[in-house]
Amino acid sequence: HSALTQPASVSGSPGQSITISCTGASSDIGTYSLLSWYQQHPGKAPKLIIYEGNKRPSGVSNRFSGSKSGNTASLTISGLQAEDAADYYCCSYAGSNTLVFGGGTNLTVL
Amino acid sequence: EVQLVESGGGLVQPGGSLKLSCAGSGFSFSGPGMYWVRQASGKGLEWVGRIRSKANSYATEYAASVKGRFTISRDDSKNTAYLQMNSLKTEDTAVYYCTSTYYYGPGAFDIWGQGTMVTVSS
Numbered sequence: 126h127s128a129l130t131q132p133a134s135v136s137g138s139p140g141q142s143i144t145i146s147c148t149g150a151s152s153d154i155g156t157y158s159l160l161s162w163y164q165q166h167p168g169k170a171p172k173l174i175i176y177e178g179n180k181r182p183s184g185v186s187n188r189f190s191g192s193k194s195g196n197t198a199s200l201t202i203s204g205l206q207a208e209d210a211a212d213y214y215c216c217s218y219a220g221s222n223t224l225v226f227g228g229g230t231n232l233t234v235l
Numbered sequence: 236e237v238q239l240v241e242s243g244g245g246l247v248q249p250g251g252s253l254k255l256s257c258a259g260s261g262f263s264f265s266g267p268g269m270y271w272v273r274q275a276s277g278k279g280l281e282w283v284g285r286i287r288s289k290a291n292s293y294a295t296e297y298a299a300s301v302k303g304r305f306t307i308s309r310d311d312s313k314n315t316a317y318l319q320m321n322s323l324k325t326e327d328t329a330v331y332y333c334t335s336t337y338y339y340g341p342g343a344f345d346i347w348g349q350g351t352m353v354t355v356s357s
Contacts, residue, residue: 159342
């Protein structure tokens, strides 16, 4: 199963909003609602920030939000803060009890 | 404290074998599925495979890139999951994370270990 497609990098200034896209296919994002997003700082393990497409785990800031349209999922971060600078990964159920990650997006806070 | 701790990484020659362990604590280890995810240096995350719970017959699934070479198992009495890696290739070099979907259900990896490095090189 091919990796989901994410932009390699995005950037924004403090206080602004940015959106990271995650494009898959009808066999993964287009069909299933098990879409999650992870934040990873350098040298650290990933951290779950969105699950089931648009739900936030306890303790995750409401500045993070998720959505989906067709075969594309999106992560929006509003009110950018310096600490949001990290790599972000989407992950989708891909059928046959398998999962697939996106290639990752590096967020720079200018 | 809820945590997963991986161990067993190291340097191995191509064609060799290595077995990773993942010890859980602070939560009901036997309940959720246990997963392995890897990350080559400077690269993205790659799902490796999963073992389900006893209630789901310890069923396993693997990514195509490792199927037939890697085996996931678990010993709930020891709160430990394992990743047996055989016929290792240089492209298997990566940090290997174990993770679980304990709090938020299928597809939501909410507990992660710190990772263990596996280097496949001659």
